[in-house]
Amino acid sequence: MSIPGTLIYLFSLAVLSSSAVQDETLAAVCTSHIQLFGSLSAQLQEATQCTEAQLSQLNMTQTAAMLHSLRTLTNALHKHQLTACQGAEPSACPQVEVHTNGGVVCATIKDVIYCKPMCNNGYDFNFLRRRRLYEVCSGAKNHKWTTSYIGGNKLAVCHESSVQISGAETSYFPEGLDCMKTKSIGNLREMIINKFLDELKAESIDGEPEYTCLVCG
Numbered sequence: 001m002s003i004p005g006t007l008i009y010l011f012s013l014a015v016l017s018s019s020a021v022q023d024e025t026l027a028a029v030c031t032s033h034i035q036l037f038g039s040l041s042a043q044l045q046e047a048t049q050c051t052e053a054q055l056s057q058l059n060m061t062q063t064a065a066m067l068h069s070l071r072t073l074t075n076a077l078h079k080h081q082l083t084a085c086q087g088a089e090p091s092a093c094p095q096v097e098v099h100t101n102g103g104v105v106c107a108t109i110k111d112v113i114y115c116k117p118m119c120n121n122g123y124d125f126n127f128l129r130r131r132r133l134y135e136v137c138s139g140a141k142n143h144k145w146t147t148s149y150i151g152g153n154k155l156a157v158c159h160e161s162s163v164q165i166s167g168a169e170t171s172y173f174p175e176g177l178d179c180m181k182t183k184s185i186g187n188l189r190e191m192i193i194n195k196f197l198d199e200l201k202a203e204s205i206d207g208e209p210e211y212t213c214l215v216c217g
């Protein structure tokens with residue numbers, strides 16, 4: 001599909017989801033869209049390559065309709081994405097409140113959850129944590145998160161910074177990648193998780209990981 005064709009296709013999806021459509025039809029449309037989401041995702045990625053000049057082929061009504069649909073979809077998908085670590089045991093441990101501008105990679109080994117906060121490229125931690133790679137939650141710690149950040153279940157904060165010096169080298173997503181981009185590419189996601197497992201192993205925390213996840217703020 002050509003780029004304008006893709007945009008018109010996306011636009012018609014936006015029209016389909018307008019409130020004018022009956023609930024029942026909408027449910028059917030959404031169910032069939034579950035299968036469509038694979039190609040929609042690829043087409044959206046293509047659409048992100050469009051130049052401003054190409055995008056200007058859309059009129060302001062279409063532009064606003066697209067923005068409205070994309071924002072609605074972004075919010076719903078992000079909410080879903082945030083549940084990525086919900087299956088981690090022990091379940092008595094509170095869900096990590098993921099910081100923005102980064103993410104958290106977690107692994108459960110022998111009933112202990114280890115979570116390493118990470119910052120996106122171009123962001124840095126507000127506390128020095130070079131020797132503090134990860135935080136821990138377990139029954140032995142009364143199912144509370146260790147944290148150097150006074151925020152309960154928030155393990156870290158990432159703020160905009162031209163230098164990345166507060167954390168260990170592996171606490172940053174590689175240049176040109178942020179958490180979500182990394183998570184969207186299977187082998188990159190695996191690489192980040194495996195790196196963390198290696199780091200745990202280096203501290204004699206080994207054993208078969210029962211659960212691993214990456215969640216982006």
Ligand SMILES: *[C@@H]1O[C@H](CO)[C@@H](O)[C@H](O)[C@H]1NC(C)=O
Nearest residue numbers: 008011058059060061062063
């Ligand atoms: C914008 O484009 C759509 C689809 O081509 C058309 O239906 C609509 O009338 C246009 N709106 C304006 C304000 O030009």
